[in-house]
Amino acid sequence: MRLFEYESRRILGRERIPITQSGHATTTEEARKIAADVGGPVVIKSQVLTGGRMKAGGVRFADSPEECESHAREILGLEINGHVPRGVLVAARAPIAHEYYAGVIYDGVRKLPTFVFSDMGGIDIEEIAEARPEHIGRGHFSTVLPQMDFRAKDAIAQTGVTGRDLTRLTPVLSALARLFVKYDMTLAEINPLAKLEDGSFVAVDAHMDMENEARPRQKALLAELGVGEDETREAREATPFEIEGERIDSVDHRGVAGNVAEFDGNLGLVIGAGGGSLTLFDAVRRQGGQPANYCEIGGNPSVSKAANLTKLVLQKPGVEKIAVMMSIVSNTRVDIVARGVIKACIELGHDPAEKIAVFRIPGAWEEEGFKILARYGVEYCDRSVSMHEAARIAVEKVSSGSNGAKPLPGERAGDELPPAERLSGTGEVVEG
Amino acid sequence: MPGTFIDVEVAEDVRDDVELAQVLADACPVDIYANRNGHVEVVEENLDECVLCELCIRGAPPGKLRVLKLYDGTALERA
Amino acid sequence: MSVLIDESTTFIVQGITGREAVNLTRECLDYGSTIVGGVTPGRRGREVHGVAVFDSVAELVDATGQVPDGSVVTVPPAFARDAVFEAIEAGVKLVVVVTERIPRYDVAQMVELAAMRGARVIGPNCLGVIRPGVGKMGGIGGPARDAAKAYQPGPVGVMSRSGGMTTEISSTLTATGLGVSTAISIGGDAIIGSTYAELMPLFEADPQTEAIVIYSEPGGRMEAELARWVTENDSQLTIVAFMAGRFMDDMPGMSFGHAGTIVEGRADTAAEKIKRLNDAGITVAEEISEIPDLVSAKLAKAVHA
Numbered sequence: 001m002r003l004f005e006y007e008s009r010r011i012l013g014r015e016r017i018p019i020t021q022s023g024h025a026t027t028t029e030e031a032r033k034i035a036a037d038v039g040g041p042v043v044i045k046s047q048v049l050t051g052g053r054m055k056a057g058g059v060r061f062a063d064s065p066e067e068c069e070s071h072a073r074e075i076l077g078l079e080i081n082g083h084v085p086r087g088v089l090v091a092a093r094a095p096i097a098h099e100y101y102a103g104v105i106y107d108g109v110r111k112l113p114t115f116v117f118s119d120m121g122g123i124d125i126e127e128i129a130e131a132r133p134e135h136i137g138r139g140h141f142s143t144v145l146p147q148m149d150f151r152a153k154d155a156i157a158q159t160g161v162t163g164r165d166l167t168r169l170t171p172v173l174s175a176l177a178r179l180f181v182k183y184d185m186t187l188a189e190i191n192p193l194a195k196l197e198d199g200s201f202v203a204v205d206a207h208m209d210m211e212n213e214a215r216p217r218q219k220a221l222l223a224e225l226g227v228g229e230d231e232t233r234e235a236r237e238a239t240p241f242e243i244e245g246e247r248i249d250s251v252d253h254r255g256v257a258g259n260v261a262e263f264d265g266n267l268g269l270v271i272g273a274g275g276g277s278l279t280l281f282d283a284v285r286r287q288g289g290q291p292a293n294y295c296e297i298g299g300n301p302s303v304s305k306a307a308n309l310t311k312l313v314l315q316k317p318g319v320e321k322i323a324v325m326m327s328i329v330s331n332t333r334v335d336i337v338a339r340g341v342i343k344a345c346i347e348l349g350h351d352p353a354e355k356i357a358v359f360r361i362p363g364a365w366e367e368e369g370f371k372i373l374a375r376y377g378v379e380y381c382d383r384s385v386s387m388h389e390a391a392r393i394a395v396e397k398v399s400s401g402s403n404g405a406k407p408l409p410g411e412r413a414g415d416e417l418p419p420a421e422r423l424s425g426t427g428e429v430v431e432g
Numbered sequence: 433m434p435g436t437f438i439d440v441e442v443a444e445d446v447r448d449d450v451e452l453a454q455v456l457a458d459a460c461p462v463d464i465y466a467n468r469n470g471h472v473e474v475v476e477e478n479l480d481e482c483v484l485c486e487l488c489i490r491g492a493p494p495g496k497l498r499v500l501k502l503y504d505g506t507a508l509e510r511a
Numbered sequence: 512m513s514v515l516i517d518e519s520t521t522f523i524v525q526g527i528t529g530r531e532a533v534n535l536t537r538e539c540l541d542y543g544s545t546i547v548g549g550v551t552p553g554r555r556g557r558e559v560h561g562v563a564v565f566d567s568v569a570e571l572v573d574a575t576g577q578v579p580d581g582s583v584v585t586v587p588p589a590f591a592r593d594a595v596f597e598a599i600e601a602g603v604k605l606v607v608v609v610t611e612r613i614p615r616y617d618v619a620q621m622v623e624l625a626a627m628r629g630a631r632v633i634g635p636n637c638l639g640v641i642r643p644g645v646g647k648m649g650g651i652g653g654p655a656r657d658a659a660k661a662y663q664p665g666p667v668g669v670m671s672r673s674g675g676m677t678t679e680i681s682s683t684l685t686a687t688g689l690g691v692s693t694a695i696s697i698g699g700d701a702i703i704g705s706t707y708a709e710l711m712p713l714f715e716a717d718p719q720t721e722a723i724v725i726y727s728e729p730g731g732r733m734e735a736e737l738a739r740w741v742t743e744n745d746s747q748l749t750i751v752a753f754m755a756g757r758f759m760d761d762m763p764g765m766s767f768g769h770a771g772t773i774v775e776g777r778a779d780t781a782a783e784k785i786k787r788l789n790d791a792g793i794t795v796a797e798e799i800s801e802i803p804d805l806v807s808a809k810l811a812k813a814v815h816a
Contacts, residue, residue: 106615106619106701106702108701108702108731108732108733108771109706109732109733109736111618111619111622111623111702112619112623113616113619142623143616143619143620143623144620144623144624144627181616184614184615184616186615186701211614211615211616212770213588213612213613213614213615213770214614214615214616216589217589217614234764234765236764236765259767259768261765261767272675273675274673274674274675274699274768274769275671275672275673275674275675275676275699275726275728275755275768275769276673276675276676276679277767277768278673278728278755278756278758278759278767278768278772279676279679279753279755279756279799281756281758282755282756282757282758283798285758286797286798294767296767296768298675302462302481303480303481304480304481326675327673327675327676327678327679328661328675328678328679328682329653329675330650330652330653330654330657330658330675330678331531331534331650331653333483335484336483339436339437339480342436343436343437343480346436362682363653363657363678364653364654364657368484371501371503371504372437372503375503375504376503383661383682383686384686386683386798386799386800387679387798387799388798388799388800389800
């Protein structure tokens with residue numbers, strides 16, 4: 001889960017890492033007041049969870065509270081990559097002598113958190129990694145032994161930093177690592193970490209991602225930051241269809257109907273589970289099909305959960321038929337899913353044999369499931385029919401007139417890669 | 433009213449059996465049976481959730497309870 | 512040498528009284544595995560399908576007079592780290608973590624402690640390990656009767672980031688008469704205890720295994736790690752891969768399927784992984800149904816070479 005800059009700054013402040021004076025404003029009056037409090041030049045930054053703020057005009061500079069107010073008005077009304085800003089950040093502009101980069105991420109190959117430090121801050125760490133790898137320092141640190149500052153010092157020293165700068169930077173990077181661990185971050189970066197003309201160090205911008213799995217135990221911090229429990233903070237905001245999918249999943253604890261996402265196609269998908277859904281979605285596209293949605297059913301859902309999800313998919317505008325497909329199941333039951341999808345068709349006044357293009361779920365209770373499907377004339381197949389073959393059957397049955405796969409949302413929206421992309425792209429450098 | 437796929441038949445003469453009403457309510461993992469003031473009540477909206485576990489059949493006297501699979505015309509019952 | 516489990520392997524189930532754990536205990540016993548005890552704090556003295564339940568691993572070891580070879584951990588995410596530490600500190604050398612949604616830091620801690628103690632973690636977020644006809648540790652393959660349908664002994668080792676796809680692929684291999692030596696559901700998280708490359712030496716040392724099939728997804732670097740391992744170690748095993756989630760390349764920042772699938776860098780995309788695997792001589796199948804033929808062809812070629 002991505003945090004806004006103003007939230008990341010609050011966390012830095014909480015952990016006593018020096019930051020430039022700043023405030024979060026949702027109105028122009030608030031922005032003006034913060035600028036007046038700062039009493040000098042300020043920067044006004046759009047609070048959005050997408051990259052490219054500067055390019056889109058979401059970052060402006062002002063010398064007076066009045067100028068700040070007028071910039072804030074423009075930025076508050078400016079959508080960036082489809083994201084409406086969550087207010088603006090107004091921060092003091094500091095007299096910077098030099099910019100550094102400080103970050104902490106996981107290295108999935110070594111399975112440890114690692115420091116990333118550069119004496120060339122202020123620009124994308126990925127760019128530095130590609131062009132000037134000798135300006136990046138790294139170092140893993142233990143998750144079992146107490147955290148040792150010397151690991152941070154070594155990472156900084158790799159870039160050639162020494163003297164007083166080294167002894168002043170070490171506690172900052174070390175504190176960043178401690179908060180990374182304490183708050184279950186998957187990314188914590190300060191960029192730039194500025195050395196001021198008086199020799200002190202201060203964070204000028206910060207980015208943090210908290211792991212979704214850790215949200216339950218980070219409740220206190222999230223409440224303090226004002227992050228709602230229903231805020232997903234995905235790269236793309238959830239559509240009403242997707243929100244309804246989540247609701248269907250949450251009202252019934254039996255089984256899982258997760259990751260419901262919508263697309264523009266005409267073939268509704270009732271598919272599961274994790275790996276099976278990934279494989280089947282690819283298979284449908286490979287056959288030239290146009291998926292109307294993605295989902296992951298599994299964990300032995302109830303008949304009603306399967307039926308409600310199926311109804312949601314069937315009622316989506318443009319859906320002509322649905323394909324019900326999974327890899328071989330051992331926990332989820334074939335007969336229960338068969339009942340659910342058929343029930344959904346009947347209750348919406350459809351003939352299951354006509355609406356269900358194909359049913360391919362082999363495994364637990366398949367004999368019973370196949371009896372149900374046969375009774376309603378639904379075309380079904382057992383494990384001898386591959387997942388890709390089942391997808392082909394489904395795609396052939398939906399009306400023709402399609403010209404291959406339509407663009408996916410990512411392509412449509414022109415979303416930029418999140419900061420995590422830039423950062424871990426540098427993982428390559430250390431791994432060889 | 434039966435479900436789309438499943439129905440149950442509880443014999444008339446055991447429907448007011450206080451003990452059986454509780455046994456069935458406790459046994460069914462998907463709440464098809466409820467104990468309504470000592471009477472066996474069949475919760476119709478849960479019928480299709482039946483997982484064919486046969487716990488209700490084992491809890492009832494032989495011949496007094498049948499689970500009907502409407503999709504193939506067969507029934508589960510205790511011999 | 513056998514991969515991870517053999518006829519003599521003993522193990523325990525931590526969290527044995529949970530709903531899923533009760534099922535997998537039944538399944539493993541039916542399949543012929545030896546479960547020497549279970550642990551659920553506060554439930555000492557109970558039995559689950561004839562398996563005695565203890566309050567702690569230490570108590571279980573005292574009572575049975577032996578340290579089990581392995582443990583299957585099925586406790587809720589908030590208790591998983593402690594359960595894994597408990598097993599490792601009691602001397603257990605193979606810990607299969609079934610639990611999903613464990614925070615990454617906790618996983619890193621388990622894995623680091625395991626490395627310090629010479630133990631191995633499989634998972635988390637996995638279905639376990641099966642050696643067809645010998646035994647299984649975890650819910651992999653489901654009930655014994657279903658597991659037998661999908662898993663018959665043969666020369667192909669299977670490693671998969673998806674539990675369900677482990678069975679789909681193994682079933683395909685079994686249906687064509689090839690069969691499976693050992694199948695490992697390695698887990699779907701961003702950090703897992705044992706990656707493909709780390710498990711390769713075990714398959715290399717197993718006389719039954721002649722080929723490997725891997726199921727992979729976008730996200731993470733473990734395919735690149737495998738490609739590098741194969742290049743550097745002159746592997747004797749022929750490898751065929753399947754890459755799911757190719758559509759995710761068009762959707763940066765989104766995660767589908769498993770927690771570990773989020774694409775965080777260019778090297779994490781399906782396209783980049785396929786390229787790296789190909790460069791290392793690993794064939795990447797377009798469809799699951801092609802896998803048996805690709806394996807057979809490569810095996811035949813290896814014999815002739």
